[in-house]
Amino acid sequence: MKRIKCSYCGAEFEVPETVSVAVCPYCGSTIWVQSGEIFKEHYIYDLRIEYNKAYNNAIGIAQRQFAAPEDLATSATPSEGTLHFVPLYLYQIKIRAECPENPHAGIEERWKTVLAMSTPLKGLTQEYRFPTRGRRFFEPRVLKRGKYHQPDRDPHELLELVVSSSRIRALREAYNECDNPRLHDESKWLGIIHYPFWQVGYTYQGKEYYGLVDASDGTVVYLEYPIGSKRRQLLLGGTIGLLLAGALLGAGIGSVLGAAKLGLEGGVIASLGGVFNMLRMGTARIGKYRVK
Amino acid sequence: MSGGHVEEMRGEVFKCQRCGAPLDISPETIVAICPYCGYPNWINQAFTHPIVIVPGKARGLDRVFYEWLSIDEEMKHLKDKVVLKNIDMIYVPVYYVSVSASSHYRGKATVTLTRTRVIKTDKGTRTEVQTRYITVYVSGNYQDSYTIPLVARRAADRRIIDPLIEYYYGFLEKRENLQVPIEKVDWKDVKGQVLAPEIGPRDAEDYARDQACESMHKEVEKRMNTEAREKAALMSPGWIPTFVSWHYKIIPCRTRIENITPIILLPMIHAYYTYQRRLYRAAFAGWDGRKVYSEEPVTQGARIISYIGALFASGILGGAGLAGIYLGGEAAIAGGIGLVAGLAGSYFLTREALKDVEVEELE
Numbered sequence A: 001m002k003r004i005k006c007s008y009c010g011a012e013f014e015v016p017e018t019v020s021v022a023v024c025p026y027c028g029s030t031i032w033v034q035s036g037e038i039f040k041e042h043y044i045y046d047l048r049i050e051y052n053k054a055y056n057n058a059i060g061i062a063q064r065q066f067a068a069p070e071d072l073a074t075s076a077t078p079s080e081g082t083l084h085f086v087p088l089y090l091y092q093i094k095i096r097a098e099c100p101e102n103p104h105a106g107i108e109e110r111w112k113t114v115l116a117m118s119t120p121l122k123g124l125t126q127e128y129r130f131p132t133r134g135r136r137f138f139e140p141r142v143l144k145r146g147k148y149h150q151p152d153r154d155p156h157e158l159l160e161l162v163v164s165s166s167r168i169r170a171l172r173e174a175y176n177e178c179d180n181p182r183l184h185d186e187s188k189w190l191g192i193i194h195y196p197f198w199q200v201g202y203t204y205q206g207k208e209y210y211g212l213v214d215a216s217d218g219t220v221v222y223l224e225y226p227i228g229s230k231r232r233q234l235l236l237g238g239t240i241g242l243l244l245a246g247a248l249l250g251a252g253i254g255s256v257l258g259a260a261k262l263g264l265e266g267g268v269i270a271s272l273g274g275v276f277n278m279l280r281m282g283t284a285r286i287g288k289y290r291v292k
Numbered sequence B: 001m002s003g004g005h006v007e008e009m010r011g012e013v014f015k016c017q018r019c020g021a022p023l024d025i026s027p028e029t030i031v032a033i034c035p036y037c038g039y040p041n042w043i044n045q046a047f048t049h050p051i052v053i054v055p056g057k058a059r060g061l062d063r064v065f066y067e068w069l070s071i072d073e074e075m076k077h078l079k080d081k082v083v084l085k086n087i088d089m090i091y092v093p094v095y096y097v098s099v100s101a102s103s104h105y106r107g108k109a110t111v112t113l114t115r116t117r118v119i120k121t122d123k124g125t126r127t128e129v130q131t132r133y134i135t136v137y138v139s140g141n142y143q144d145s146y147t148i149p150l151v152a153r154r155a156a157d158r159r160i161i162d163p164l165i166e167y168y169y170g171f172l173e174k175r176e177n178l179q180v181p182i183e184k185v186d187w188k189d190v191k192g193q194v195l196a197p198e199i200g201p202r203d204a205e206d207y208a209r210d211q212a213c214e215s216m217h218k219e220v221e222k223r224m225n226t227e228a229r230e231k232a233a234l235m236s237p238g239w240i241p242t243f244v245s246w247h248y249k250i251i252p253c254r255t256r257i258e259n260i261t262p263i264i265l266l267p268m269i270h271a272y273y274t275y276q277r278r279l280y281r282a283a284f285a286g287w288d289g290r291k292v293y294s295e296e297p298v299t300q301g302a303r304i305i306s307y308i309g310a311l312f313a314s315g316i317l318g319g320a321g322l323a324g325i326y327l328g329g330e331a332a333i334a335g336g337i338g339l340v341a342g343l344a345g346s347y348f349l350t351r352e353a354l355k356d357v358e359v360e361e362l363e
Helices: A051-064 A140-145 A155-172 A229-256 A258-281 B004-010 B060-069 B073-081 B158-173 B203-235 B300-327 B330-354
Strands: A002-005 A012-015 A021-025 A030-033 A041-045 A075-098 A106-115 A183-184 A188-204 A207-214 A220-225 A286-290 B031-032 B040-042 B051-053 B082-120 B124-151 B240-249 B255-258 B263-275 B278-285 B290-295 B358-361
Touching: A012 B263, A021 A155, A030 A183, A041 A183, A051 A075, A051 A188, A051 B278, A075 A155, A106 B203, A155 A183, A155 A188, A229 A258, A229 B300, A229 B330, A258 B158, A258 B300, A258 B330, B031 B082, B051 B082, B060 B082, B060 B263, B060 B278, B073 B082, B082 B158, B124 B158, B124 B203, B158 B263, B158 B278, B158 B358, B203 B240, B203 B255, B300 B330
Parallel strands: A041 A188, B051 B263
Antiparallel strands: A002 A012, A021 A030, A075 A106, A075 A183, A075 A188, A188 A207, A207 A220, A220 A286, B031 B040, B082 B124, B082 B240, B082 B255, B082 B263, B263 B278, B278 B290, B290 B358
16 A cells, blocks of 8 residues: 545545556545646536435346246345446547548547446446447535445556557558558547446345346345245256156157157257256355346 | 525536526426426527427326226226326426438448259269359448437437337328427426426437448448348359348448427326235326336246246147157258257246236337
8 A cells, every 4th residue: 555645635644556647545635646637537426325225226136037026026025235436438539531632531430438447247248338429527525425445556557458459440441542541549538437337236045146236226236136946946847847748749740650769868958058048047045147 | 405505516506598587407408397487598608499298187086097907908907906196297308300211322242152063973973062152332322310308308208208109200200299388288287297307409410320320220231231142143044142241331320400390398107006015017108198108017826837848848848849859851850949048948938937027019
């Protein structure tokens, strides 16, 4: 840990060694750790979903799952509700590949957000589609509402990663028109966004389960749920039924074709496709839901 | 939420130019539509663009939902256990951009051609497959027009919004005029939150050009493949072209914007409901109440049907498949396909039987 002083309000606080951009927990200023400079482009997403709604969304989605016990929504009790502000870097990609006759031979223009934490929240992946638009200016008062995460990835290194594929795309487009296009890359790092998520926990029959809900639009991002014991029996029974029916129907049609034993084996082999699905769900310790 | 923090950040006060009410401004706002009087306040004064609104149902949102419940084939059987949790209307800003795209394409390809010959020998006849390669040059002009719809907003839930835009496009094509200039609408009748447009018309045009080029590219590639085959076939009568491999393909794309609509504010009714405490969503077109997207419970009956389907797929296809392989000859090929189809059928049908939601979109 390293101690730094906020050049705006003068407060001192500790940040991990790896951090290059820190957010002052007292006044909310965004500071370059190396130079102590205050950084202006800091945005935040509106917290539109209150805890109760986030919890109800999570439970409603959990109850929807086939393997969840019937009484989950009525018997579960909320055990935790933590608001997290997750840091993202916002990039503007602005690339133009120019040919002698056409200055716009290849164009890539868009915004992109990238997780700025190297250890993200459980269930939150880079694939989650963070909206790049809809942000607003940062307000320090939101700090008091939730757990604030510091960005610890190098924003400039990430920029290289973000633009490299776009550069190739722009060039590839331009190669349709000329052999040696000139590349103009004005892509840049625009700033930091903090995005809110509700961590919702609930207890069912004495066990803890975890969920993550987008606190800006209510999407249930990730959710763990118990597997009901009756559901487990149903799935295992269904598996056996599938194998048996495969064997019997296979043997039946096989005997018509003059090869009953092969028919039986074929039926069993083909049923493995379904057996895989049913066993995976029926033998899981807990169920996991992920937004598509 | 007020626009107060904007004042703090920028030291500027944003007020409606017509009624003086405070405006809610975010970093992306290009035009703020005053929530009190509906006046469009352009923040970036470099341009303005007409804004029109399709007025949504002023009241009776609940009725739209319950009407769907009572007429939908599946939902009408479930409606007694359905609880409407939340329903509201938002106005989504969209553009429709017509783009003409053209290309003077050229390319060089090698086409593989085959023919089967029946050869007579002392022991009878046998067939032989012969192969030859021909290199051809392909070039030509292609031109087409595309209408690209675009949400002038952050990528909210495209799964819900896309069917809505699609549905409204039908009205535009039929020239059914539902749109009213925003200045002329009585704002007291506009119930629902208006999402401010965040993408300007120039950016919308660039995006549309990009999309049109992508669509055209696919069409041209198809055409070039056909042309290459046809050319090669013409040069060698009696031979059938099979594969085309390209040495190079040059497909430049020139675009011209033919038309961009005003920013159209489309009303969308969005509902959350539960069925036996399971949570689902549905969306309706705000102007006529037509359902454009719904998540529905998977009924016990549907699960059982899928499961029985899986039983038969595994047993019949798998059984006949492996038996067929044993029979040999052409039956072996059909048998192989049958076995794989049985495996896949069993996999996908059980997945259907176990899924958590049935999603229905507008056709």
